[in-house]
Amino acid sequence: MKLAVIGGDGIGPEVVAEGLRVLRAVHDKVETTEYDLGARRWRETGETLPDSVLEELRGHDAILLGAVGDPGVPSGVLERGLLLRLRFELDHHVNLRPVKLYPGVTSPLAGDPTIDMVVVREGTEGPYAGAGGVLRKGTPQEIATEESINTRFGVERVVRDAFRRAQRRPRRKLTLVHKNNVLTKAGDLWSRTVAEVAPEFPEISVDYQHADAASMFFITNPGRFDVIVTDNLFGDIITDIGAAITGGIGLAASGNLDPSGAHPSMFEPVHGSAPDIAGKGVADPTATVASVAMLLDHLGLTAEAARVEQAVAASLAARAASSGQPLSTREVGEDLAERSTSASTSAA
Amino acid sequence: MKLAVIGGDGIGPEVVAEGLRVLRAVHDKVETTEYDLGARRWRETGETLPDSVLEELRGHDAILLGAVGDPGVPSGVLERGLLLRLRFELDHHVNLRPVKLYPGVTSPLAGDPTIDMVVVREGTEGPYAGAGGVLRKGTPQEIATEESINTRFGVERVVRDAFRRAQRRPRRKLTLVHKNNVLTKAGDLWSRTVAEVAPEFPEISVDYQHADAASMFFITNPGRFDVIVTDNLFGDIITDIGAAITGGIGLAASGNLDPSGAHPSMFEPVHGSAPDIAGKGVADPTATVASVAMLLDHLGLTAEAARVEQAVAASLAARAASSGQPLSTREVGEDLAERSTSASTSAA
Ligand SMILES: CC(C)[C@H](C(=O)O)[C@@H](O)C(=O)O
Ligand SMILES: CC(C)[C@H](C(=O)O)[C@@H](O)C(=O)O
Numbered sequence: 001m002k003l004a005v006i007g008g009d010g011i012g013p014e015v016v017a018e019g020l021r022v023l024r025a026v027h028d029k030v031e032t033t034e035y036d037l038g039a040r041r042w043r044e045t046g047e048t049l050p051d052s053v054l055e056e057l058r059g060h061d062a063i064l065l066g067a068v069g070d071p072g073v074p075s076g077v078l079e080r081g082l083l084l085r086l087r088f089e090l091d092h093h094v095n096l097r098p099v100k101l102y103p104g105v106t107s108p109l110a111g112d113p114t115i116d117m118v119v120v121r122e123g124t125e126g127p128y129a130g131a132g133g134v135l136r137k138g139t140p141q142e143i144a145t146e147e148s149i150n151t152r153f154g155v156e157r158v159v160r161d162a163f164r165r166a167q168r169r170p171r172r173k174l175t176l177v178h179k180n181n182v183l184t185k186a187g188d189l190w191s192r193t194v195a196e197v198a199p200e201f202p203e204i205s206v207d208y209q210h211a212d213a214a215s216m217f218f219i220t221n222p223g224r225f226d227v228i229v230t231d232n233l234f235g236d237i238i239t240d241i242g243a244a245i246t247g248g249i250g251l252a253a254s255g256n257l258d259p260s261g262a263h264p265s266m267f268e269p270v271h272g273s274a275p276d277i278a279g280k281g282v283a284d285p286t287a288t289v290a291s292v293a294m295l296l297d298h299l300g301l302t303a304e305a306a307r308v309e310q311a312v313a314a315s316l317a318a319r320a321a322s323s324g325q326p327l328s329t330r331e332v333g334e335d336l337a338e339r340s341t342s343a344s345t346s347a348a
Numbered sequence: 349m350k351l352a353v354i355g356g357d358g359i360g361p362e363v364v365a366e367g368l369r370v371l372r373a374v375h376d377k378v379e380t381t382e383y384d385l386g387a388r389r390w391r392e393t394g395e396t397l398p399d400s401v402l403e404e405l406r407g408h409d410a411i412l413l414g415a416v417g418d419p420g421v422p423s424g425v426l427e428r429g430l431l432l433r434l435r436f437e438l439d440h441h442v443n444l445r446p447v448k449l450y451p452g453v454t455s456p457l458a459g460d461p462t463i464d465m466v467v468v469r470e471g472t473e474g475p476y477a478g479a480g481g482v483l484r485k486g487t488p489q490e491i492a493t494e495e496s497i498n499t500r501f502g503v504e505r506v507v508r509d510a511f512r513r514a515q516r517r518p519r520r521k522l523t524l525v526h527k528n529n530v531l532t533k534a535g536d537l538w539s540r541t542v543a544e545v546a547p548e549f550p551e552i553s554v555d556y557q558h559a560d561a562a563s564m565f566f567i568t569n570p571g572r573f574d575v576i577v578t579d580n581l582f583g584d585i586i587t588d589i590g591a592a593i594t595g596g597i598g599l600a601a602s603g604n605l606d607p608s609g610a611h612p613s614m615f616e617p618v619h620g621s622a623p624d625i626a627g628k629g630v631a632d633p634t635a636t637v638a639s640v641a642m643l644l645d646h647l648g649l650t651a652e653a654a655r656v657e658q659a660v661a662a663s664l665a666a667r668a669a670s671s672g673q674p675l676s677t678r679e680v681g682e683d684l685a686e687r688s689t690s691a692s693t694s695a696a
């Protein structure tokens with residue numbers, strides 16, 4: 001496995017080190033190349049993602065990213081110049097985000113709800129396209145526009161992907177989340193596409209929620225969701241709600257996938273670089289390790305993926321039951337690596 | 349007070365009747381005109397908002413709306429044709445939504461957080477402008493766009509309104525919610541406008557949250573927010589999250605304001621027409637009555653507004669403490685009317 005590694009800034013390199021520890025524990029043929037990208041590089045060189053680096057990244061099987069950014073970088077520079085550029089250039093049209101409340105993890109929602117869904121967020125178009133413009137900037141007559149671009153091609157492929165994922169889950173339910181009562185043009189394209197693809201998946205029950213109502217149900221009744229398919233911006237928001245209700249952004253994993261395999265997919269924890277705790281060895285690498293499980297699954301190493309996923313669940317349950325000191329970044333990594341390999345033994 | 353009343357569909361007329369009961373209890377000069385708009389009218393006549401009705405509405409001091417819609421009406425018809433048309437034609441640029449957890453009301457969030465904020469949602473531009481289009485509809489090459497239109501004029505007036513509201517609140521805090529790291533053009537306009545208006549309000553502390561992070565904090569730390577100013581679409585989503593964390597959409601009030609007074613403002617509960625419980629006399633009219641309090645406040649009847657607001661709080665606390673049968677729509681309305689007037693006596 002040729003893996004590109006972007007540790008990034010803040011706690012990024014720390015959590016990625018533990019992700020790699022676990023990856024190596026379950027798979028012995030990992031060849032890594034590290035890429036220095038993020039706030040530090042931008043500050044030193046003005047570069048966000050040089051074309052030559054992008055070309056090199058294309059030569060890998062997958063990318064593991066920690067986190068980039070720090071408060072000194074103007075908003076948008078690394079987001080558009082690095083993170084979104086990677087998603088767009090590498091055609092990461094399936095932004096996959098499981099929303100799962102692990103046993104033992106405390107939800108801020110009262111009454112310990114069962115939460116186990118996966119959000120398939122479109123990753124290469126919609127309001128994230130970057131289209132739009134500014135006229136008469138800085139004057140009282142300024143106008144700024146943002147254009148959401150939605151194509152049948154782009155919507156259909158992510159809708160199909162979501163249907164296929166729903167097929168592999170016990171509840172076999174797919175919910176389209178949009179705002180088709182207001183964004184009638186894009187909303188209609190999404191709704192029609194789901195309706196037209198649905199007959200190919202007769203065993204999947206399909207429903208629809210507006211983004212505002214869905215956000216509410218994430219709180220009042222998260223158990224109603226199984227697989228969600230949604231546009232880039234709604235997906236951004238609802239997956240953060242999903243992270244919040246399942247124990248916080250510190251546990252949320254994500255994959256930016258090109259399911260066709262034409263480009264390397266990228267895996268990253270949803271959390272940021274957390275400069276306040278960087279270098280202290282206290283960051284929780286669990287979200288990165290859960291992202292490694294997604295990476296393994298994406299590359300067809302499903303048994304290894306399952307072991308890491310089980311290790312994550314077991315480790316979280318054990319930590320919840322323990323009354324000791326919180327573990328260090330490295331201790332969590334070692335625990336997860338050990339659980340991933342002993343799970344392997346017991347399964348053998 | 350010349351009041352236009354749009355009961356609408358489903359439970360709309362039932363809750364509006366109780367809103368009027370309370371309004372009349374605290375103010376004896378209410379002259380109402382009822383307008384038949386909504387799903388029923390659309391089905392019978394194909395009309396959503398005839399120009400002549402719009403002209404008549406303009407002649408009123410305020411509008412009270414129940415809820416419109418039912419599952420038989422295609423998505424978007426009444427939303428764009430009636431609700432949004434009213435907001436745009438009557439220049440309702442301040443969509444005001446208090447997010448407040450009343451004592452006694454159960455939040456789905458564990459640990460009984462304190463929640464008391466107000467969201468100032470822009471109401472006349474942004475992604476709700478209706479701009480955009482569709483090309484090659486129904487073909488594999490279909491493209492659908494939605495355009496968010498943001499003007500300095502439109503942003504500045506709502507930002508100023510939010511600053512003024514923050515001035516009148518003890519915590520004096522304003523948070524801009526946007527997504528300026530991705531929607532860089534509109535986000536920059538919003539951020540610059542807040543930064544430029546802020547020096548006029550030196551006593552207000554100002555911060556910024558991305559819409560995804562804000563949605564998360566509504567769940568993990570709602571107490572950090574006081575006044576929020578945000579665009580039309582982010583405001584739509586976060587106010588539903590706000591409703592969810594404060595006991596549900598059944599209690600959420602809203603005002604669609606033209607603070608200049610040039611056009612009548614419109615007040616409505618955030619909930620929908622709930623056809624499943626229509627006609628049963630069980631709908632909770634509290635959100636409508638809380639919207640009536642906002643109406644009174646908007647028209648300068650601040651003492652009356654405060655009495656209704658206090659009645660809502662007292663009634664919710666009493667209902668929480670009672671172990672009896674849930675009250676009917678009418679019983680809640682009568683209780684609120686009585687509390688509004690006895691509060692009046694005791695304050696006199
Ligand atoms: C950092 C930002 C560009 C990104 C997004 O908006 O997609 C983040 O919020 C996420 O969800 O991965
Ligand atoms: C019904 C719909 C047009 C409306 C909106 O999107 O604004 C509703 O969700 C609301 O929040 O008032």
